[in-house]
Amino acid sequence: MPLLSPSSLLRHRPLLFAGAAATALPRRFSIISLSGARENPPKQLLKAKESIKSVPSLSPSLEPSGAVPKLLPTQAIGLVAAAQANFMRVIVESAGGPPDNPTIFNEDPRIGRELLCVVRALLKKIKRRVLVGDKVLVGSVDWTDRKGKIDDVFQRKSEMLDPPVANVDHLLVLFSMEQPRLEPFTLTRFLVEAESSGIPFALALNKSELVGEETLSAWNERLNSWGYKPLFCSVETKTGLAALEKILQGQTTVIAGPSGVGKSSLINTLRNTQHINDEEEMSYLKERMEGSKWFGDQRVGVVSKSGRGKHTTRHVSLLPLSGGGYLADTPGFNQPNLLKVTKRSLAETFPEIRQRLEAAKCAFNDCLHLGEKGCVVAADWERYQYYFQLLDEIKIREEFQLRTIGTKREGDVRYKVRDMGVKQAEPRLELKKHRRISRKRLNQSILNELDEEDWSDIEEGSW
Numbered sequence: 001m002p003l004l005s006p007s008s009l010l011r012h013r014p015l016l017f018a019g020a021a022a023t024a025l026p027r028r029f030s031i032i033s034l035s036g037a038r039e040n041p042p043k044q045l046l047k048a049k050e051s052i053k054s055v056p057s058l059s060p061s062l063e064p065s066g067a068v069p070k071l072l073p074t075q076a077i078g079l080v081a082a083a084q085a086n087f088m089r090v091i092v093e094s095a096g097g098p099p100d101n102p103t104i105f106n107e108d109p110r111i112g113r114e115l116l117c118v119v120r121a122l123l124k125k126i127k128r129r130v131l132v133g134d135k136v137l138v139g140s141v142d143w144t145d146r147k148g149k150i151d152d153v154f155q156r157k158s159e160m161l162d163p164p165v166a167n168v169d170h171l172l173v174l175f176s177m178e179q180p181r182l183e184p185f186t187l188t189r190f191l192v193e194a195e196s197s198g199i200p201f202a203l204a205l206n207k208s209e210l211v212g213e214e215t216l217s218a219w220n221e222r223l224n225s226w227g228y229k230p231l232f233c234s235v236e237t238k239t240g241l242a243a244l245e246k247i248l249q250g251q252t253t254v255i256a257g258p259s260g261v262g263k264s265s266l267i268n269t270l271r272n273t274q275h276i277n278d279e280e281e282m283s284y285l286k287e288r289m290e291g292s293k294w295f296g297d298q299r300v301g302v303v304s305k306s307g308r309g310k311h312t313t314r315h316v317s318l319l320p321l322s323g324g325g326y327l328a329d330t331p332g333f334n335q336p337n338l339l340k341v342t343k344r345s346l347a348e349t350f351p352e353i354r355q356r357l358e359a360a361k362c363a364f365n366d367c368l369h370l371g372e373k374g375c376v377v378a379a380d381w382e383r384y385q386y387y388f389q390l391l392d393e394i395k396i397r398e399e400f401q402l403r404t405i406g407t408k409r410e411g412d413v414r415y416k417v418r419d420m421g422v423k424q425a426e427p428r429l430e431l432k433k434h435r436r437i438s439r440k441r442l443n444q445s446i447l448n449e450l451d452e453e454d455w456s457d458i459e460e461g462s463w
């Protein structure tokens with residue numbers, strides 16, 4: 001049974017986000033950022049932040065930095081780079097005690113090494129889940145055998161559900177110039193989705209070798225006027241990749257973009273340039289794990305509980321990048337449905353509107369910027385029509401919810417995928433007053449229940 005299955009993500013998602021404004025998350029892209037991307041994070045993010053803070057299961061047992069006690073020789077701090085069943089691959093970031101064998105540069109050879117870890121039973125008992133991307137405290141480290149036990153988890157900055165990664169601090173929105181051709185409205189939808197996540201992101205345009213210089217510079221100018229600085233690249237001709245790697249440096253990034261733009265190609269290219277001594281580490285681990293599911297096929301078909309269909313479970317791992325930082329090996333959302341964006345919050349996802357509102361104030365606080373008298377957002381920018389179009393779409397969705405479900409609040413609605421993939425909204429009964437879930441239940445958040453079947457198959461004492 002895989003650690004994370006999409007069906008369980010969907011099943012439990014409502015619990016985690018109930019009560020927060022950033023609720024009823026889209027199927028393909030779900031994230032809460034606790035850091036905030038802009039100087040003034042939208043209200044909904046602050047609200048989400050508050051609600052997450054009050055969920056003890058996510059609250060820290062270890063502060064993100066500074067407050068770590070001196071490490072024992074059998075302890076290390078590292079990052080969970082991959083997970084399968086109860087095994088976690090942890091990349092060591094700092095280690096306790098003196099190194100056995102310092103290199104000629106006096107560097108600790110244990111840094112950057114991978115440890116194969118199980119999770120301490122107590123953590124399982126209190127249902128503190130460990131996700132790929134988590135910073136963890138590893139104990140009982142056996143440096144020779146390269147194994148250990150995850151004793152604790154550091155506080156998360158963010159959680160992404162699809163792909164399931166903790167502490168994602170950067171998105172790369174990837175489009176292509178041609179095949180498929182760069183289309184401004186589709187691009188806008190992705191940008192709005194990325195903006196609404198609250199996570200800083202960069203925009204890259206691939207397959208740049210398929211168009212001429214003039215097209216590139218015209219798009220560059222155009223996107224600048226939207227408020228973005230695109231990076232042109234080509235995986236095919238290896239152009240612009242060094243600049244891209246520089247942008248990704250030191251961060252944990254998930255790549256998002258429509259089908260066919262080259263996301264997998266880019267991930268594979270960057271994977272091949274990583275410099276850590278991966279081969280050696282992997283073959284060593286592989287040997288040890290021969291016969292286990294760990295290194296099996298990354299895409300696993302599992303029959304859903306309802307027995308209705310097959311889902312493909314995506315296992316995610318983080319690839320270390322040469323300049324530091326990590327890249328998720330599985331792309332993020334490729335169909336932004338903007339479920340997190342409300343009529344009111346849409347304006348904040350357009351840099352053009354943000355800019356105008358920074359310079360002056362609208363006459364009304366709750367202005368939707370539709371050209372009312374006293375509104376500072378005039379129609380003198382290219383994407384105004386897109387803003388209108390998206391606002392319409394969101395309005396229709398909100399009105400539909402109000403009519404059929406009696407609420408506009410995302411948290412009160414859930415989306416079910418019916419036959420032929422048709423999405424249907426329905427009320428979430430649990431949130432009705434008489435059935436309101438208790439704080440305690442809320443605490444058993446989605447992440448605590450991701451893998452309800454599967455904590456017991458490998459016990460920590462068994463190796």
Ligand SMILES: Nc1nc2c(ncn2[C@@H]2O[C@H](COP(=O)(O)OP(=O)(O)OP(=O)(O)O)[C@@H](O)[C@H]2O)c(=O)[nH]1
Nearest residue numbers: 206207234235236258259260261262263264265266
């Ligand atoms: N001409 C050209 N083709 C490229 C470039 N990068 C990728 N491709 C091709 O574009 C096609 C799609 O690439 P993928 O990497 O599968 O795209 P993707 O974004 O992962 O697509 P999905 O898996 O459908 O989301 C492949 O045939 C690649 O070889 C490029 O820079 N130039």
Ligand SMILES: [Zn+2]
Nearest residue numbers: 362367369375
């Ligand atoms: Zn206005």
